[in-house]
Amino acid sequence: MEHKEANSRKIKLLVNNVAREDTVPVDLRLADYLRDWLNLKSVKEGCGVGDCGACTVLLDGKAVVSCIIMAVEADGSSIVTLEGLAAEGKMSDLQEAFLAKGAVQCGFCTPGMIMTAAGLLAENPQPTAEEIKRAVAGNLCRCTGYQKIIEAVLYTAEIRNQKD
Amino acid sequence: MTYKHEGVGEAPLRIDGDIKVLGKAEYVQDLEYANLLEAAVLTSPYASAKILAIDVSGVWQVEGVKAVVTGRDVDGLYGTTVQDRPVLARDRVRYAGEPVAAVAAINKAAAMLALTKIRVEYEETIAVFDPEEAAGMKEDKKTVPLLHENLMDYEREITAMPVAGSNICSHFKLRKGDVEKAFSEADFVLEEEYEVPRNHHCCIEPYGVVAQMEREGTLHIWTCNQSPYVLQRNLAALFGLSWNQVRVTIPTLGGGFGSKIYPSLEPLVVALAQKTDHRPVRLLLSREEEFLRITNHGCKIKIKSGVKEGKVTARQMAAYWDTGAYADCGPLVARNSGFTFAGPYKIDNVKLDAYSVYTNLPVATAFRGYGIPHVTWAYELHTDRLAEKAGIDPLQFRLDNVIQTGDISHTGEEMQAVGMKGCLEAVAEAAGWQPGQRPAPVDLGNGRYRSLGVACSWKGSMRHYGSSATVRIMEEGSVEVNVSNVDMGQGSSTIFAQMVAEETGIPLSKIRVQHPDTFITPYDRTTSASRGTFHAGTAVMEAAKDAWRQIQEYGAQVFGCRPEEVKSSEGKVLNPKTGEGLSIGKLINQAVMGGIDIIGKGHSRMKGGTGLDKETGQGANPTSFWMYAADIAEVETDTRTGELKVLKIYAASDVGKAINPVNCRQQIEGGVTMGLGIGLMEEMLFDEKGRLLNGNFHDYKIPTAVDVPEIIPLLVEVPHPLGPYGAKGLGEAPVGPAAPAVANAVYQVTGIAVRRSPLRPENLKLSWQKGKEAELRD
Numbered sequence: 001m002e003h004k005e006a007n008s009r010k011i012k013l014l015v016n017n018v019a020r021e022d023t024v025p026v027d028l029r030l031a032d033y034l035r036d037w038l039n040l041k042s043v044k045e046g047c048g049v050g051d052c053g054a055c056t057v058l059l060d061g062k063a064v065v066s067c068i069i070m071a072v073e074a075d076g077s078s079i080v081t082l083e084g085l086a087a088e089g090k091m092s093d094l095q096e097a098f099l100a101k102g103a104v105q106c107g108f109c110t111p112g113m114i115m116t117a118a119g120l121l122a123e124n125p126q127p128t129a130e131e132i133k134r135a136v137a138g139n140l141c142r143c144t145g146y147q148k149i150i151e152a153v154l155y156t157a158e159i160r161n162q163k164d
Numbered sequence: 165m166t167y168k169h170e171g172v173g174e175a176p177l178r179i180d181g182d183i184k185v186l187g188k189a190e191y192v193q194d195l196e197y198a199n200l201l202e203a204a205v206l207t208s209p210y211a212s213a214k215i216l217a218i219d220v221s222g223v224w225q226v227e228g229v230k231a232v233v234t235g236r237d238v239d240g241l242y243g244t245t246v247q248d249r250p251v252l253a254r255d256r257v258r259y260a261g262e263p264v265a266a267v268a269a270i271n272k273a274a275a276m277l278a279l280t281k282i283r284v285e286y287e288e289t290i291a292v293f294d295p296e297e298a299a300g301m302k303e304d305k306k307t308v309p310l311l312h313e314n315l316m317d318y319e320r321e322i323t324a325m326p327v328a329g330s331n332i333c334s335h336f337k338l339r340k341g342d343v344e345k346a347f348s349e350a351d352f353v354l355e356e357e358y359e360v361p362r363n364h365h366c367c368i369e370p371y372g373v374v375a376q377m378e379r380e381g382t383l384h385i386w387t388c389n390q391s392p393y394v395l396q397r398n399l400a401a402l403f404g405l406s407w408n409q410v411r412v413t414i415p416t417l418g419g420g421f422g423s424k425i426y427p428s429l430e431p432l433v434v435a436l437a438q439k440t441d442h443r444p445v446r447l448l449l450s451r452e453e454e455f456l457r458i459t460n461h462g463c464k465i466k467i468k469s470g471v472k473e474g475k476v477t478a479r480q481m482a483a484y485w486d487t488g489a490y491a492d493c494g495p496l497v498a499r500n501s502g503f504t505f506a507g508p509y510k511i512d513n514v515k516l517d518a519y520s521v522y523t524n525l526p527v528a529t530a531f532r533g534y535g536i537p538h539v540t541w542a543y544e545l546h547t548d549r550l551a552e553k554a555g556i557d558p559l560q561f562r563l564d565n566v567i568q569t570g571d572i573s574h575t576g577e578e579m580q581a582v583g584m585k586g587c588l589e590a591v592a593e594a595a596g597w598q599p600g601q602r603p604a605p606v607d608l609g610n611g612r613y614r615s616l617g618v619a620c621s622w623k624g625s626m627r628h629y630g631s632s633a634t635v636r637i638m639e640e641g642s643v644e645v646n647v648s649n650v651d652m653g654q655g656s657s658t659i660f661a662q663m664v665a666e667e668t669g670i671p672l673s674k675i676r677v678q679h680p681d682t683f684i685t686p687y688d689r690t691t692s693a694s695r696g697t698f699h700a701g702t703a704v705m706e707a708a709k710d711a712w713r714q715i716q717e718y719g720a721q722v723f724g725c726r727p728e729e730v731k732s733s734e735g736k737v738l739n740p741k742t743g744e745g746l747s748i749g750k751l752i753n754q755a756v757m758g759g760i761d762i763i764g765k766g767h768s769r770m771k772g773g774t775g776l777d778k779e780t781g782q783g784a785n786p787t788s789f790w791m792y793a794a795d796i797a798e799v800e801t802d803t804r805t806g807e808l809k810v811l812k813i814y815a816a817s818d819v820g821k822a823i824n825p826v827n828c829r830q831q832i833e834g835g836v837t838m839g840l841g842i843g844l845m846e847e848m849l850f851d852e853k854g855r856l857l858n859g860n861f862h863d864y865k866i867p868t869a870v871d872v873p874e875i876i877p878l879l880v881e882v883p884h885p886l887g888p889y890g891a892k893g894l895g896e897a898p899v900g901p902a903a904p905a906v907a908n909a910v911y912q913v914t915g916i917a918v919r920r921s922p923l924r925p926e927n928l929k930l931s932w933q934k935g936k937e938a939e940l941r942d
């Protein structure tokens with residue numbers, strides 16, 4: 001996509017394993033680039049200032065809030081959104097665990113919550129409940145009380161470790 | 165595919181869960197439109213001011229602006245109980261944050277820029293923020309500015325009982341027995357004051373609305389609203405349309421908790437849409453705007469009780485509800501929390517006054533519990549003080565006093581299916597607290613103690629308002645459930661699907677529950693008051709039974725048997741003669757050449773509800789059902805710093821019948837967490853000019869994963885004779901007792917009563933210091 005404006009820059013990045021090259025305004029937020037340019041609507045806007053975590057994606061494997069990162073800052077990086085976790089439309093084990101453990105209610109925080117958990121499990125495959133709580137402390141949920149979310153992440157780690 | 169029974173009492177996966185974990189659920193912010201315009205709203209910087217002039221001509225300098233509206237462009241008033249609210253402020257503003265003008269433009273940046281071109285001339289006037297003062301009830305401040313001088317001229321519902329010449333938009337009264345006599349005969353009388361400040365719903369999804377005046381003459385609105393039919397009727401009245409011209413479509417909701425029950429900013433977006441050439445206009449709120457859109461009430465409560473021989477014999481209470489600049493549902497909150505105000509106790513002499521009072525603060529509305537968390541904070545902290553004075557264990561004191569089946573309530577209702585005692589017994593057993601033998605605090609050293617506290621609560625739902633539903637079984641065998649109850653995360657669509665599975669034997673995977681849409685799904689009063697399972701659920705259950713009866717009739721025709729001999733088995737219709745199963749589709753096709761849809765209809769239309777007498781608050785059947793909840797909190801208190809660590813909450817709710825036990829536990833865990841948030845952490849802060857100071861999640865903190873203790877949800881089932889399968893509602897009751905249970909655990913350690921929530925370390929420390937000073941003075 002071309003966007004001809006003075007304050008634009010070309011960025012090259014991988015989004016959900018697909019190579020992209022776009023010329024984007026320098027004031028375009030990564031969240032808007034993902035939602036509006038690439039139609040990745042799992043990225044939710046809950047606060048716009050990095051407090052709620054609903055827009056969390058993985059940037060080079062690390063969970064970040066995409067509403068306070070500019071698209072140009074993601075140049076050269078690899079981004080994964082929730083859409084990228086489900087290979088060929090098949091749910092990942094983590095998504096299945098969220099579903100099976102009842103960790104989903106209104107679902108608005110769910111994409112960001114799962115991405116944070118995915119980032120944590122990539123870094124720390126056997127987290128304790130305390131470590132999970134700390135990792136998702138930046139993802140606000142008003143429905144669940146978090147218990148079932150923590151259970152879902154613990155369960156995923158357990159299943160993965162059994163497979164290893 | 166192997167058949168799995170996923171009916172009532174089972175815990176199948178949430179039917180909307182897969183789209184949610186895949187990120188495919190569509191909320192208002194995700195919907196896409198051609199020719200979309202974005203709206204932005206200019207709000208008042210003053211809590212109280214006259215508008216002398218508004219000049220909007222500058223907006224047209226900004227490229228891409230398509231429409232602008234001010235209060236002078238839109239006639240009419242709206243409001244849930246009192247029609248006191250203009251779509252945009254006209255001659256005066258009544259709170260800082262009130263919409264004054266709005267712009268629609270081709271993008272948000274242009275709309276925001278255009279707002280800076282609007283000139284408004286204000287003349288600031290005196291504001292009032294304290295509800296007791298605004299009510300004219302403070303001895304030293306009897307003269308207060310009136311927010312609505314023509315209060316008595318407004319159209320209003322019967323439940324709003326305004327006081328002429330005051331800021332009181334409703335005064336609810338309850339009178340039972342003779343409190344004065346009972347006080348004079350009591351062993352002791354205790355009088356206290358409590359306060360709960362404003363807090364916020366904090367749905368993670370901020371409000372979003374899209375409105376379009378369609379070419380064919382209909383108004384179509386997509387919004388994250390909990391009550392499509394209330395909105396439809398309000399918009400029709402405001403904009404001169406008939407009900408069948410207003411189409412309200414509700415996509416997936418990102419939480420509600422009461423903040424989305426009544427119309428709030430939808431009329432404003434419609435006003436803008438009317439000024440465009442049939443283009444859709446979208447308003448997506450920022451988090452700060454969402455904090456100002458609507459809030460929970462603040463409340464000051466006075467409570468006085470008389471106790472004789474260990475029984476509460478009299479209770480007198482007054483509540484000043486800060487409903488903000490417009491009434492919204494304030495009068496109903498005062499009334500509905502009013503008739504439950506004395507708590508889940510059998511008390512023969514009761515006198516209550518609840519005032520819903522205008523103040524120059526943002527509009528307050530329903531909040532999960534409808535005032536119950538506030539009044540529970542007051543009466544449950546108070547109950548522990550009573551037990552202490554009576555020298556009785558607080559758990560035993562509650563067991564001795566709680567209301568039971570067959571008792572007469574404070575409004576004169578003969579109570580049925582009461583699970584209050586059951587909830588207390590369930591938490592007591594789980595926590596290892598023998599009634600009468602409260603465990604002493606455990607000294608952990610260094611001024612830290614671990615202790616237990618208990619609290620309980622009840623909540624009425626609302627009157628028997630109707631709900632309709634249809635269940636449409638298509639020849640293919642798939643099912644569509646049409647019901648307008650909104651699934652905002654509580655899982656009602658799964659509950660409805662389970663009911664259909666229960667009645668028809670059709671597997672859950674074949675059942676889809678429609679998004680509410682007033683052009684498609686039939687009437688439902690509101691998604692509020694924990695009424696979804698009870699009322700909309702009854703309608704769905706009846707519709708499913710009706711559909712199944714029709715299938716039985718076709719079965720009788722095809723199999724040559726009597727209808728009642730036709731049974732379902734593993735999703736198929738069984739031929740009683742051969743024992744062979746036939747798919748529903750094949751059955752329909754064999755019965756009716758060319759096929760038809762089977763459409764089952766159902767309604768919840770219970771009779772026998774009563775109002776409440778205007779002077780005495782008496783009425784034999786004010787609510788369709790009651791909910792009961794009790795919590796025991798295990799808390800670690802650091803007496804040196806005031807720091808609290810809630811270790812465990814044992815939380816019981818009487819659900820009547822758990823249609824889906826996992827959903828029930830989710831409601832309890834989420835409700836307890838919310839209760840702990842508002843009771844221990846959350847408070848909206850306003851400066852001396854009524855301007856919000858903490859309208860964001862870094863200054864207004866809600867519980868995160870690290871703040872939540874272990875919650876042990878316990879389901880008590882005392883079946884309700886009118887509930888579907890015996891079910892009651894559940895959503896709201898778990899919120900009330902959590903924070904009071906914590907406060908009571910802390911009190912056992914410190915002996916210092918904290919009156920005002922939230923119970924934050926600094927507040928506790930402060931109360932403690934004050935208490936110590938008071939002790940020294942005595």
